[in-house]
Amino acid sequence: MRRDALLTQDELDFIQTMQHNPQLNVRDANSSLLVNGGSQIRDLLTRLAANEQVTIQAHFENQQMTFPLHLVEDEFHALHLRLGVPSIFEDGPRVRPWRLTLTEPVALENAKGQPTALWVHEVSFNSVLLEIRNRAKPPKQFAQWFSPSGYERIALRGRLERQTDAGFYAYRLNQSDQDETERLRQFILQQHRLAHPNLHV
Structure with a gap:
């Protein structure tokens, strides 16, 4: 050279x-x-x-x-x-955001990457359904990290809406960072592609 x-x-x-x-x-x-x-x-x-x-x-x-x-x-x-990135909705008695039900619950993590007592069972672009483990009291608000396997972690901020009949807690997401919102929508879109491959050909 x-x-x-x-x-x-x-x-x-x-x-x-x-x-x-x-x-x-x-x-x-x-x-x-x-x-x-x-x-x-x-x-x-x-x-x-x-x-x-x-x-x-x-x-x-x-x-x-x-x-x-x-x-x-x-x-x-x-x-x-x-x-x-699209928002995906389900039709029914009322239109609501499409919810991804996780095959295995995923623990939300703190800023250091350590699992918390909050476990995600379902997630949509505007809400999350959590199980609270270790007899912890459900927080009125949370700011944690969602780290599904194989994906970069996503910051989630939520406010408690209600407890379900099954004992889970529904939180409304109020994302302050637009990039994190887009990453969550992108993750949900990728999972929707896997769940409905015929629609994404």
Whole structure:
């Protein structure tokens, strides 16, 4: 390698590996949105997304998904519409967020990663159903970490709503961090894909 080369051979090899990695070169089909129908519709959606919350709703079987539309600016300062992570709802006597029932309960963790007496049985994008172990008193509020196996941990903040007939405690989530909310929605979407693969083909 020449002395005045800008990159070392290891750096060049790394860049070539990144370029030829098929997983990194696949576009995320869920994040881009192509609007056909003329510039008037595209301009209207862009103006609405810039000033209001705009969503696209899809209904299937007994469920519905609501995708938020975000206005994003690319490196050339052009504005594009992008689909956000959806909120998933179940139809029934009343529409409610889709709840993921965990096959095994997961203990919420404190900031140091140690398990607490709060165990998650069900989770949605706006609520969580907890079992309280070790005869602990259910807290009126909590701020803990949810660490499902194989996923990066997610900060959860909740406020006690009620005790269920089965002895669990329902908490309403009030996330203060938008990134944590998005990560929770992403986790729920991934689990929904596993539970309903025919809907995500």
